[in-house]
Amino acid sequence: MDIATVNALPYEDFVNLLGNVVEKCPIITAAVWSGRPFSNLTALEAAFSEFIDTLPESGKEGVLRCHPDLAGRDLQGGTLTHESQEEQTGAGMDALTSAEASRVTRLNEEYKERFGFPFVICARLNDKATVLRHLSERRHSERAQERARGIEEVKKICRLRLRALVRDDAQSKL
Amino acid sequence: MDIATVNALPYEDFVNLLGNVVEKCPIITAAVWSGRPFSNLTALEAAFSEFIDTLPESGKEGVLRCHPDLAGRDLQGGTLTHESQEEQTGAGMDALTSAEASRVTRLNEEYKERFGFPFVICARLNDKATVLRHLSERRHSERAQERARGIEEVKKICRLRLRALVRDDAQSKL
Numbered sequence: 001m002d003i004a005t006v007n008a009l010p011y012e013d014f015v016n017l018l019g020n021v022v023e024k025c026p027i028i029t030a031a032v033w034s035g036r037p038f039s040n041l042t043a044l045e046a047a048f049s050e051f052i053d054t055l056p057e058s059g060k061e062g063v064l065r066c067h068p069d070l071a072g073r074d075l076q077g078g079t080l081t082h083e084s085q086e087e088q089t090g091a092g093m094d095a096l097t098s099a100e101a102s103r104v105t106r107l108n109e110e111y112k113e114r115f116g117f118p119f120v121i122c123a124r125l126n127d128k129a130t131v132l133r134h135l136s137e138r139r140h141s142e143r144a145q146e147r148a149r150g151i152e153e154v155k156k157i158c159r160l161r162l163r164a165l166v167r168d169d170a171q172s173k174l
Numbered sequence: 175m176d177i178a179t180v181n182a183l184p185y186e187d188f189v190n191l192l193g194n195v196v197e198k199c200p201i202i203t204a205a206v207w208s209g210r211p212f213s214n215l216t217a218l219e220a221a222f223s224e225f226i227d228t229l230p231e232s233g234k235e236g237v238l239r240c241h242p243d244l245a246g247r248d249l250q251g252g253t254l255t256h257e258s259q260e261e262q263t264g265a266g267m268d269a270l271t272s273a274e275a276s277r278v279t280r281l282n283e284e285y286k287e288r289f290g291f292p293f294v295i296c297a298r299l300n301d302k303a304t305v306l307r308h309l310s311e312r313r314h315s316e317r318a319q320e321r322a323r324g325i326e327e328v329k330k331i332c333r334l335r336l337r338a339l340v341r342d343d344a345q346s347k348l
Contacts, residue, residue, distance in 0.1 A: 011239050011290060027199045031229075031236030034290070055205075056228050062205030065185050116185060116208070 002167045006044065007037040020083055021161040022048065022154060024066040041168045048162070049155050057147065064117035064150045070131060071096055071104045083161055091123035091131055104132065111139045115146055122156035176341045180218065181211040194257055195335040196222065196328060198240040215342045222336070223329050231321065238291035238324045244305060245270055245278045257335055265297035265305055278306065285313045289320055296330035 001017070009017065011033045019026035031051050038044040052063065068074040068084055071093040080088065088094065096104060111119045119135050126134070138146060175191070183191065185207045193200035205225050212218040226237065242248040242258055245267040254262065262268065270278060285293045293309050300308070312320060 010286075015239060025201045027201060027233070027236040027240050029236075030239035031232040033239065034232035034235050051230075051232065054230050054233070056225075058205040058208035058225065059201070059228070061208050062201040062203075065189060065204035065207065066201050112184075 001165060002169055003038055003040055003044065006166055018162070018165060020081055021158045021165070022052070022063065022066075023068075023081065023084060023157070025063055028052065028063075041162065041166050044166065045159050045162055048158050052151060052155065057144075060147055060151050061117050063154055064120055064147070067118050067120045067154075069108045069112075069118050070121065070123065070135070071101060072108060087123040087157070091126055092128040093123065093131070096128065100128070100132070104135065107132075107135050107139060111135065114139060115143055117147070117150065120150040120153045120157075122153050122160065124160050125156060175339060176343055177212055177214055177218065180340055192336070192339060194255055195332045195339070196226070196237065196240075197242075197255060197258060197331070199237060202226065202237075215336065215340050218340065219333050219336055222332050226325060226329065231318075234321055234325050235291050237328055238294055238321070241292050241294045241328075243282045243286075243292055244295065244297065244309070245275060246282060261297040261331070265300055266302040267297065267305070270302065274302070274306070278309065281306075281309045281313060285309065288313060289317055291321070291324065294324040294327045294331075296327050296334065298334050299330060 006014070006018075011030060014033045014036075015026050015030050019029045022028045028048065028051055032044075032047045035047045038047060052060070055063070068080055070088060074080045075085070075088050075093060078085075093104075108119060119138065121131055121134055123131065138149065141149070180188070180192075185204060188207045188210075189200050189204050193203045196202045202222065202225055206218075206221045209221045212221060226234070229237070242254055244262060248254045249259070249262050249267060252259075267278075282293060293312065295305055295308055297305065312323065315323065
């Protein structure tokens with residue numbers, strides 16, 4: 001799909017096609033539609049980031065809370081969204097040893113207990129080892145710092161999900 | 175469920191139980207969790223309304239765009255959320271004559287074409303006749319006025335959905 005096609009979509013199709021680029025937050029996609037037309041993929045990506053930035057801190061925490069745990073119950077139970085499923089398995093989250101799995105569960109719980117939102121990381125830009133390292137390190141952060149860090153990861157996930165759906169015309173002209 | 179039970183819920187349970195009080199916007203529920211504890215049902219209702227008020231105009235339009243058409247494809251296809259299904263059938267939207275159904279479809283399309291978001295009304299506080307009357311009248315409004323009107327209806331829907339889930343302790347003491 002190129003950007004001209006995206007710009008011509010009625011809001012219902014826009015939300016159906018792009019509604020999960022921010023995990024379980026179709027309202028963000030539905031809001032971004034107000035800003036069309038987008039001159040290119042970069043502008044579309046920026047519109048998502050900018051909308052997220054307008055949210056109050058509680059809203060940013062809300063975005064994080066719509067994300068599943070890494071290597072959590074949803075992965076084991078097959079109830080992840082299609083996108084999360086691909087990202088988590090791509091990073092090897094479905095292939096943890098039982099010791100690693102127990103450790104991730106314990107660290108996820110500790111993280112959620114401390115911050116009131118889940119650990120979010122762009123799995124596509126990480127592997128099992130770096131996910132575990134970041135989870136272990138970030139659980140000691142301050143809440144505000146960790147909220148901002150999580151939101152930066154949400155934006156990276158959003159960007160990669162958008163790029164899987166919308167062609168970058170700048171690149172396709174090369 | 176009483177308010178003390180609500181206040182004790184971890185965010186995951188809070189979102190699972192109350193995640194659709196604003197249609198397809200679990201992020202709003204997830205954000206509202208940040209404001210706990212709530213002194214009573216009225217305070218919980220106010221937290222939802224206040225969060226919606228913090229959204230930029232595009233975000234309010236996003237909320238409206240997460241709503242299905244009244245008597246639309248989702249009702250006919252059985253793909254409404256549980257809550258919308260109950261509300262739309264309660265208002266008789268599943269029992270339109272074929273002439274009424276054609277008229278609603280035409281007016282819905284006209285409304286969406288004009289405003290870029292769907293006609294939203296609290297079906298529980300209306301019946302077939304008043305829904306049709308409001309739809310017919312409101313399609314001639316101004317966009318900003320209609321956005322504000324739709325959001326007021328979203329808040330009414332939210333309040334009634336909350337009251338179906340959380341006991342009003344003030345009343346139960348009477």
